[in-house]
Amino acid sequence: MKYLLLLFVLLSMGCRERSARSEENALLVEWELRENRMDDEDKWLSVFRLVNRTPQPLSSSWELFFNHSPGRLVDTLASEEYGYEMRHWAGDLYSITPIDKSLRLEVGDTLDIPLIANGTIIKNSDAPAGIYLVIDGNDERVIYPEYHPIPIGKDVTLFKGRTQVIPDTPEERYRTYASLEVLQKDELSPITPEPVSWKLRKESMVLNDEVKIWGAFALKNEIDHLKEFFQNSFRLKVNEITEEGQKTDGIGLFLDPSLGEEEYHLDIGKSGGKISGGSRAAVFYGITSLKSLILKKDGYLELQGALIHDFPAHNYRGMHLDVARNFSEEEAVLELLDQMGRLKLNTFHFHLTDDEGWRIEIPGLEELTRVGAVRQHTRDEINGLHHQYGSATTTSGSGYYSREAYIRILKYAAERHIEVIPEIDLPGHARAAIVAMKAREKTLLSLGEEEKAREFLLHDPEDNSSYLSVQNYDDNVVNVCMPSLYTFVEKVVSELEAMHRESGTPLKTLHIGGDEVPVGVWEQSAACLNLFPGQEDVVNLAKLYFINNVSKILERKNIRMAGWEEIGLLHEEGVKKINTALATLNPPLLYHWHNASTEGSRLGEELAEAGYPVILSHVTHLYFDMAYSSHPEDRGFYWGGFVDTRRVFNFEFLPSFHKVEGIQGQLWSELIHDKAALQYAIYPKLFALGERAWKGNPRAEKDVAWNRFANRLVQWELPRLDEDEIAYRIPPPGGFIKNDSLYLNTAFPGMDIRYLEADKTDMAATYSGPVPVKGKVRAITVNRFGRSSRPVVIEEVSKGFKD
Template sequence: MRNFFCLTVLFAVVFLLNSCKSSEKETGQIAVSWELVTNFTDVENGFEARFTLANHGNDALTDKNWALFFNMSPRPIIPAKTAQSATVQHINGDWYKLTPNAGFALAPGDSTEIRYAGTEAVIKHTDAPMGLYFVFYDKDGKEENIVQVGNYTVLPFARKEQQLRGKDDLRPLQTAAKRYQDNLAVSLLDAKQLQRIIPAPVKITPGAGTLSFGNEVAIFYGNGLENEAKLLSEKLKAVTGTDFAIKSGTPADKGIVLKTGAVLVNGIAKEAYKLSVDDKGVTITGSDASGVFYGTQSLLALIPTASYLKPGPAIALDYVQIEDAPRFHFRSMHLDVSRNFQTKETILRLIDLLAMYKINHFLFYTTEDEGWRLEIDGLPELTKVGAQREHTAGGMASPVLHPAYGSGPKAYDEGKYGSGFYTKADFIEILKYATARHIKVIPELNFPGHARAAIKAMEARYERLMKEGKEKEANEYRLIDPNDKSVYLSAQGYKDNVVNVARESTYHFYEKVVDEITKIYAEAGLKLDVFHAGGDEVAEGAWTKSPEAAQLLKENPAVKDPKNLQSYFFGKLLKRLEKRNLSIHGWEEVALNKSPEGKYLPNPEFVGKKVVPYIWNNIYDLDLGNRLANAGYPVVLCNVTNFYFDLAYNTDPLEPGLYWGGLVDAYANWAFAPFDMFKTTFQTSMGKPLTFTGLEKMKPEARKNVIGLESQLWSETVKGRDMLEYYTLPKLMGFAESAWAAERPWETIENSGVRQSSMQKGWNVFANTLAQKDMPRLATLNGGYNYRVPMPGAVLENSTLKANVEYPGLSIRYTTDGSEPTPQSSLYSAPVKVSGKVKVRSFDAAGRSSRTAIVDGNAAGSTLD
């Protein structure tokens, strides 16, 4: 589902590229630098890179006394064509090591260069090696010392061959000049032309007049709406600094009234609401409590941004009438906290953000190859072993999770994100917090692939109980066939991440976890009725040399082939989960079979059985979502080309993120036609135009099977809260528009030219709204969210600076003296004469800024950012 690339990222404000400084755990005695040499190699989509080691210490490195371990976005390594003094080896996942070859010697004061090559070109600093550490060995080859690299540099990606993925990469280089040309498509709008609320309501009717009120106006709530009233009061206090009283019943005079009643908008009642602002105050009528809650979110969005930036005791609202209901009931965000952990506090902040934009589901991805993040009663190893990563001398065989994504050799190391988990109390708090904001949290246990953390944890349990002489108990939850000699490599580079589906203990483990999670939900006062079973990316070759799997195939000849064991597993698991009255969601593979040629085909077996596949693959299998909806499956669309927040905003090497499925910005999230995705998907990840000839379109009668949309944030390159929010904002706003707002006019326009014109007009309004309203507001909420402000576009023509912005309403500040632009620097308002090197930055009304773009007048207008 995802390729991934990992490293701490160079950000202008909060992030610095991993040129680490020494600490007690680190040393600069061996300096390491890494350079991407080129992506234009003899191997299609290959790359060549080099390490340089400089010995600043007093001891020599020999051909036996050291190895350098690191993480790098997983790619197969190609044997060196010429002799090198050391060799890069792939161990497992994204874990690699550099080992000296015979005759290697690096004396104090000397340096050496080691070249290596691999497949799948790299174009981002987030692709570079990270989490480097040396292991030093004694004369007998035993590990003597582990030292993290404290002097590490990644050289800039400055050349074309470093910024393109080979000769087949058709995407233009990201420069200030390119941004300038792209930004010409948008223009500044007056505040009255902005979208009043994101996501847009179905109907909004302005009135004549203004309501001014402060905390003298109380919030009155009807039956069952005290929670919504309390939450609204908290939000209004954040804007005004004053407390708003909440009372049951109705006001005698002016007030903010929350009530339920019959509301039907666009034929939709669930979550629908009406909002009225007039001389009597504010009235929000929802068809249910959710509708009332979303009405309060719209009310908060109507408050002028100036009131958020400069809180005062009074709020002024223009009179307005709103009728609104969601296009899709299922509006979700997925968050992976397994690759890199996020704290409970960060999750709560994210839930607030989702609620603000009317997202009502949260797929909480707490189990993966690289981490198990949820405490489960009776299985302590899941968190004692599965929730932490550390160096292991035993390599793959040890019941330990090895370093990944730069987590380093030490578990729970400060400033690293490889270790951590949520206690039951943490999870209950998250559940309650989300429920109060009308968000359903969906847990996931991804089997049979993506299961390495569970496998290693249960191997640790097995070893513990065997030492205690408890063989029966040891095997109760074991997940592997110990005699399995199958050879495979997962999409993420793992060789040992698939459970054995022939073992009863595998199903027993799954049931145990589901039952314990069910109990946690009950403790939170909730009923678990939806469970996500994962089911994606089982590597070819799994189970092919397992004696237990061979016996299962012998006993079940209809299965025919090991590649069909995934469908077998899901069918058997489904029967057990159905007994627990669960609707089962899963990645698209749960509803697919593989043909003998390896092509995925809809599997009719699970139609009508409360199985909901999530469709992510619209880049390699363009019409898969259409085919599954046409086959009768209820589907959730989470198309990689539009909704993967972890894909980079653009190709700039310093812009963090992935690109295997293309590039995704707020426009991509906004520009999505769910019933005809061919209208909004144009290129491969390499920029090659897509063709849809002969592919299956969604039938009109199948549209009802699209139950909703989901955005995804996989965390391979996401380190900490600031990065999570940077990746998410402002993409989330574009996604919310696609998930909630009524069908946009351009979605049904067949003529591509007319459709693009209509889309551009709509996007211009949305982009202006982001810059002038929503982004500055986010700077004031919950201590401020770390949203991305895009860099400006700029060109120099005849010593004249021309600059513009991606989101009109941002301001541009520039300097010509080499200093960094600040809110007090020269304001760009029109083309201006300059000389020499010019630095430009975008700023919003809250003072948040972009990275700096540099244009050099002495270099014919070349862009240096």
């Protein structure tokens, strides 16, 4: 049955399924990319096509709303030349309507609407999203048409800026994978990250229906965690003994003050096992390694005998999740924390707020979630934000964590010895909060409560500054010169602090963002000009004023301040310079992310040398929202390059990075509309992150190290993800046909490859070596449950092709 399903997938490629047409989706909208590098300039041409399949004409009094490719401005003036009026609402939301109101779209007719935008695109996921129409200006009459973005074809040349993109072809993949080979399972560590020292014993401990766990009362959390694991995963009866002293059978947990803070020993023999750690966290890490040593035999379980000594290379081992651009439910967050704990990652950077959403309940400021956590069709944003990132046709645009949900997340993380660092993004990326506080102001003013209305205000109505952010907002920066901002910060921090305290996990660090504040802010702000009269450098002074004020609020609460690298930078005559004065006082923890240029690649070192504690968060290796490859079907961004699992694995700590505290992976959620997309973007990259964060640089030559790691993924880790029902990304095979012989390989050696000749209709065959074929072949990589990669078409190569 599994193979029949695979055959169906292969044969049905390119087919389009259409549901029964309702009155709404009887209107069809298509989109197609026509040209990159239009007129040899940094812009591209695409076309919306409206097809009227309804039983009556469509009047010209319609507005088509859509979210355009993020960060790429549409030329609204150019649309007038084609007879359309286009409006940019905010961010990536646009609307378009005919100028000539006498025109109608007759039944069966089509209408082409050209769009010109800056930049270039290479991905199907770059297509406009969230398409809907408003008819006759009636905001209650919203139509969601059937929408078909046409995949980017081979005839469209792909550019990244001015550089032509090297296509991700089966032939190129085959060359990339050619050096990989399958290794014997017993050569590989069953544990990721691979321990510093490990040895598997011949004898093992048989786990019968009952297992004994014993240890000191101080390790009650760790004992309970291991107990629940045995009970929930294997339905074993657990005899828990909480007492001091040595035992000779079962599994014992110990604290050993002679070991380092995160150092542990794991010793498993035939009769029992022992975990010793320098702290509760270290003992927990020993438990996660023990879990990886459980083997399922015929009718019983076995705990592989082993002797392990292990400790991390870096103190900070983090993963960042953005839930503001698109919301992830609590269940998805807990799942990520589970996998982080398994990989000994110890910090969860929780990006809770941004321009497109405020995702945490703050009692007393209900508008933050009543307005700031909702995206909807709106013109005034009194009850919600504009749609962004396709949220009109998804469910991920709206949502937030209640106090209770956030506390549950904190407790779940703490059980896995993961510190949660919440991020409240200021002063830029703050539009959701600004709009919410405007709505609060309006409500209170209508009640005559003027003083309350301005208590938490974040914008200055008299600020005439002009700017445009990277994400195309002209109103997303708070006014740092207004006292009400710091009243707001104090309130939010106090509520976060209370939630952390209630969870039993004190708020140690707060990330305040600080990134991507656009040029032009505060220059014409009356509040700032009055605060710094006669000063020329108002913007830098205002920024320092903000950092100083927030720092004081956090210092009073004994909370460490963290931020993106921009917190430690000043701008002088357009040049970035390190704020050395801030570094010598109480320097914030800085996350170095923008290393995509030569200048940027050195910045992390320079910040560390200046005295800042630094976390490496490089876009070129550690941004999980970057696409796995250049192929149009591989969803994701690419402004910082392409980041696949091997790219993460190849991250290298340079000798000059000796002052950094650690590394962190990032997932920004503009394209994450559901749990499946979240899993696809994170896994298996997270395993490479865990390996690098714990071990530092590979100890073997890079290709050799990667081959061993890729084998470990296939033979140990991916089957565990399968059991956890996590839909990790399966890479497509590489291959070519030469002299009528088919050659295939895969990025993860040992995964099955199935193929089918294009003109055949029988079952897909399993590839085991070069095989004669006639004509084109379709191929997929599959896991053990039959879930597959995207299908690829393999063709005959030229005679000069070298593999």
